[in-house]
Amino acid sequence: MSKVLMKGNEAVGAAAIKAGCRYFFGYPITPSSEIPEYMSKALPEVGGVFLQAESEVAAINMVYGAGGAGARVMTGSSSPGISLKQEGITYAAGAEIPCVIVNMMRGGPGLGSIQPGQADYYQSTRGGGNGDYRTLCYAPASIQETVDYVMLAFDKADEYRNPVLVCADGMIGQMMEAVEFKENFNENLPAKDWATTGTKGKREKNIVNSLFLEAELCEDHNIRLEKKYKLMEENEVLYEAFGLEDADVVCVAYGTTSRIVKTAIKLAATKGIKVGIIRPITLWPYPYAIYKDINPNCKGILGVEMSQGQLIDDIKIGIEGRMPVYFHGRTGGMVPTPAGILAEIEKIAGGTK
Structure with missing residues (x-):
């Protein structure tokens, strides 16, 4: 094709x-x-x-x-x-x-x-x-x-x-x-036998x-x-996830922001930092269950979003308090950069966040 x-x-x-x-x-x-x-x-x-x-x-x-x-x-x-x-x-x-x-x-x-x-x-x-x-x-x-x-x-x-x-x-x-x-x-x-297609005198009306x-x-x-x-x-839950089992940091992002995050993950790897990602494909229903696969020694979860942090609530529900949750985002039409995300990853991995 x-x-x-x-x-x-x-x-x-x-x-x-x-x-x-x-x-x-x-x-x-x-x-x-x-x-x-x-x-x-x-x-x-x-x-x-x-x-x-x-x-x-x-x-x-x-x-x-x-x-x-x-x-x-x-x-x-x-x-x-x-x-x-x-x-x-x-x-x-x-x-x-x-x-x-x-x-x-x-x-x-x-x-x-x-x-x-x-x-x-x-x-x-x-x-x-x-x-x-x-x-x-x-x-x-x-x-x-x-x-x-x-x-x-x-x-x-x-x-x-x-x-x-x-x-x-x-x-x-x-x-x-x-x-x-x-x-x-x-x-x-x-x-669609419930639809309002007209009875033509052959059935009861649908409402x-x-x-x-x-x-x-x-x-x-x-x-x-x-x-x-x-x-x-x-x-109907759909998601993409990788690198969770040994991650130092896990990023959570969706849509095009997740593509920017993946670039930051590659940059982090050159510095020896292992970063996983959870990308919800269905925002609802949300993929809460995948959070159980995160390395228990992970130093933190970083939500990245083009907002003031609306995704964070669902991250906190998914992680159930097992590790700290941080946020990095831009808003009003501004777009996060790989460099900005990497800087936040380094702070979490180094315990300075």
Whole structure:
């Protein structure tokens, strides 16, 4: 299978179409604007529909409608745009509507910066809307992974009848890499006999809704959803890890930041410092179990992130107090450097942190 050089945002659109997406509703925002630009041209060529909504709020509710009718549908945006979609995302989770939401994260808070960021971690993993709900969340570290996980996201959305997030930072959206597109259709996905496709007088009507006026019914619904989320925790955890068994220091990072960390690890090796890495690929469910494989004599865990340290909470849960946890990050659109990360690794390894 041949590879093609593509910009990250365009690869998102191509992967979605390859996965069977035929509807996109969105609104342009830097650094994700090439996603709707690509879809506006490519979707009509395959019989699909692109619509630039009047706002992000409108777009996510259009996604709710198309997903409720059983279609494969996607929206994409960047940080403040995703914030505006949160009400629709919790509605979709409550109504069990499969859909894919792509976030090319930028610096924040508020309108922030148009440069890359990772400060949407809390929003992505804890849910930015109301109520007890969860969404699978993939964090690719390359354009190839972005392609792969966008395609996988559609299958998982259908499998669990749930919104799925793909969270990358603006660097992935804007840079170019060679990618290939693999067949990913899962023929064993459940039939969408719940969808609002019209009865044609042959069956009872379907109702897609997240409103329960009786407390007992709402509680029953939440308990049933929680069982589904437990299945995700059991079956959908993804991560990359290496060098844990004899590490002097372990770094934890995701997305493009993890690539910068890997360069710092190589630099540390030239100085005789053994550094391992844990890279969560699913931000939720989080790979807590892998922390048990860390060398018990490790001098510390270093979280590296383009934020003020949102990843640190999950690191602390994973390590369960067995060793100290430190943080190094840049924020507002600034990007960590290998040299800066190496300096923090040296401090921890030398016991001077």
